Amino acid sequence: MPEMLKKSALLASIACASVASASPVEYKCCPETLPMQTHLAYSGDSGMTVSWNTYSKLHFPSVRYGNHPDALCHEAVSDVSVTYPTSTTFNNHVKITGLKPDTLYYYQPQCGNSSQIYTMKTARSVGNHIPFSIAVGGDLGLMGPDGLTTSTGPNGGNAPLAPGDNNTIQSLQSMKSEWEFFWHPGDIAYADYWLKEEAQGFLPNSTLADGQALYESILNQFYDEMTTLTVDRPYMVGPGNHDSNCDNGGTTDKGVSYNISICPIGQTNFTGFRNHYRMPSDVSGGVGNFWYSFDYGMTHFIQLNTETDLGDGFIGPDQPGQPQGMDSGPFGSYPNEQLDWLKCDLEKVDRKKTPWVIAAVHRPWYVSAKNSSSTVCTICKDAFEPLLVEHEVDLVFQAHTHYYERNQPLNNYVIDPAGLENPKAPWYITTGAAGHYDGLDSLVYPLKPYAVYAEDTAYGWSKLSFHNCTHMTHEFVSSSNNTILDSATLFKDRKCWIEESESCHH
Ligand SMILES: *[C@@H]1O[C@H](CO)[C@@H](O)[C@H](O)[C@H]1NC(C)=O
Ligand SMILES: *[C@@H]1O[C@H](CO)[C@@H](O)[C@H](O)[C@H]1NC(C)=O
Ligand SMILES: *[C@@H]1O[C@H](CO)[C@@H](O)[C@H](O)[C@H]1NC(C)=O
Ligand SMILES: *[C@@H]1O[C@H](CO)[C@@H](O)[C@H](O)[C@H]1NC(C)=O
Ligand SMILES: *[C@@H]1O[C@H](CO)[C@@H](O)[C@H](O)[C@H]1NC(C)=O
Ligand SMILES: *[C@@H]1O[C@H](CO)[C@@H](O)[C@H](O)[C@H]1NC(C)=O
Ligand SMILES: *[C@@H]1O[C@H](CO)[C@@H](O)[C@H](O)[C@H]1NC(C)=O
Ligand SMILES: *[C@@H]1O[C@H](CO)[C@@H](O)[C@H](O)[C@H]1NC(C)=O
Ligand SMILES: [Fe+2]
Secondary structure: OOOOEEOOOHHHHHHOOOOOOOOOOOOEEOHHHOOEEEEEEEOOOOOEEEEEEEOOOOOOOEEEEEOEOOEOOEEEEOOEEEOOOOOOOEEEEEEEOOOOOOOEEEEEEOOOOOOOOEEEEOOOOOOOOOOEEEEEOOOEEOEOOOOEOOOOOOOOOOOOOOOOOOOHHHHHHHOHHHOOOEEEEOOEEOHHHHHHHHHOOOOOOOOHHHHHHHHHHHHHHHHHHHHHHHOOOEEEEEOOHHHOOOOOOOEEEOOEEEOHHHOOOOOOOOHHHHHHOOOOOOOOOOEOOOEEEEEEOOEEEEEOOOOOOOOOOOEOOOEEOEOOOOOOOOOOOOOOHHHHHHHHHHHHOOOOOOOEEEEEOOOOOOOOOOOOOOOOOHHHHHHHHHHHHHOOOOEEEEOOOOOEEEEOOEEOOEEOOOOOEOOOOOEEEEEOOOEOOOOOOOOOOOOOOOEEEEEOOOOEEEEEEEOOOOEEEEEEEEOOOOOEEEEEEEEOOOOOHHHHHHHOOO
8 A cells, every 4th residue: 555645835834934825735645646757838928837647637736836946835736637548647737827937946746756846947028039049859759678779670660879879868958958948849759659660570579459558658658758858848849640640640560551440549639649738829829739839038939730720721632631641630620720820820920029930840841852742741831831931930840751951941942042141931941850769761862952951860959049130040969979960040131129129228
């Protein structure tokens, strides 16, 4: 029998004696309520959503927080502790509001022990023009013995890690002081690879019957590995094709073709993805973790959904508004909701305050790949590009193809003659090389005329640095050894309103 512990509020009440505390919630802690897989997400510049998993349901998940580790004087409480069939855990989500922007806080999820007091830093207010950097990487899966490691299965898999190479999670960890948050535009964990790994002899003892448990095991192991990053840096995610169903879009093993009919309830329709994360769509008018936006200082960030909900004018090969028979969604309440939202979101941006507008999609449309509908998403281009061009979005991150490619700014396949010196058209960068069991994809040569730099032999991630309202630098960092393999700076010729108003203040 686990020893039941009563919450010890003694220390906190001494340190917080003079501070009015939010109504404390009574709870009992036991091994099943201990926090794990803790992760953060921005909620405006005065809020933060703290999420963590537990083996049992928490009736009122709570987080204590404050400005000092010895004085976690405030408590935020929710009633969100959700699970789904096949999951081994509950996903707890608590949104903290009323925080100060750009401020470091200490927090502790319910039942955390003395070593589980973490820091979180709120987003900078809109219009704050102090330089900052972020990390971006698509297609990041499980690392280690059941994922990307120094070997692959005998019947397939490619690009194992070289002995001694750091993987992307280790690289991000070792450079953590250089980025504010990690943005992951889809393909998270690759739990749907359980069958492929088995088919390739990598997990030789697994059978179809084990699949359900393996899927959840891969998710849990990935969430555990990411905790080192996500416990004190916001983790902003978007949907990718590998987050939808358990069948990896159809997998053939020993001559048998498996499709979505093998997926149990709980492993279809983005169920794990919807349960595990809480992106700030409520404060940005978006939908779930599928499309939303947020501001950080001088930049407006937009996550889009290329997997479903492309609108009623964009009929996919298999299902309306879907690029590849995802058998998922729709998540909007009507077919054009995502596109209507994007238009409205872009119209609302005040470029004097957030001169930079950066979007991320999972499926690319400008990439040196074979033009197949499952790789190059022409209906995504048709849906999104006109709005991104009209509103002069500065940069579009793409993923899905497992390599790095930096393109010219372009519009409808036409390269902007200005290049990076004040282009009108959006700049496109594909950052899909973060790594997972099945390694890297191969670029298709000759590269597209708009490609400037491409790399398909190194795992890596993108570091994006905002210097001021006119200059932004993108770097591709090799995960193996943290070297910068590519660097380019975009210049936009525009008036820097904030700097002027600040210098005119006196
Ligand atoms: C706190 O809890 C974590 C996770 O349950 C555990 O790994 C760690 O050893 C604990 N630390 C202390 C000081 O009890
Ligand atoms: C690998 O990552 C670890 C931290 O995870 C770091 O201490 C080490 O310096 C990194 N090695 C290289 C070669 O970058
Ligand atoms: C698979 O099962 C066999 C028999 O139980 C065992 O000897 C072998 O070590 C297992 N292989 C792996 C990779 O777990
Ligand atoms: C999926 O697989 C099942 C079982 O093999 C089969 O009956 C069904 O026709 C397949 N569905 C599709 C859409 O291919
Ligand atoms: C997926 O989930 C959404 C939200 O619950 C629901 O509206 C939609 O019908 C589901 N789609 C499928 C294919 O099950
Ligand atoms: C790529 O293929 C799609 C159909 O899947 C087609 O509509 C599009 O024109 C093709 N694009 C190019 C550049 O060939
Ligand atoms: C760092 O990694 C890159 C990519 O794997 C490689 O090309 C380069 O030689 C490495 N540099 C050093 C100093 O090891
Ligand atoms: C903006 O940043 C760039 C790159 O650091 C620098 O060269 C430029 O002088 C800066 N502009 C202003 C107005 O400070
Ligand atoms: Fe993908």
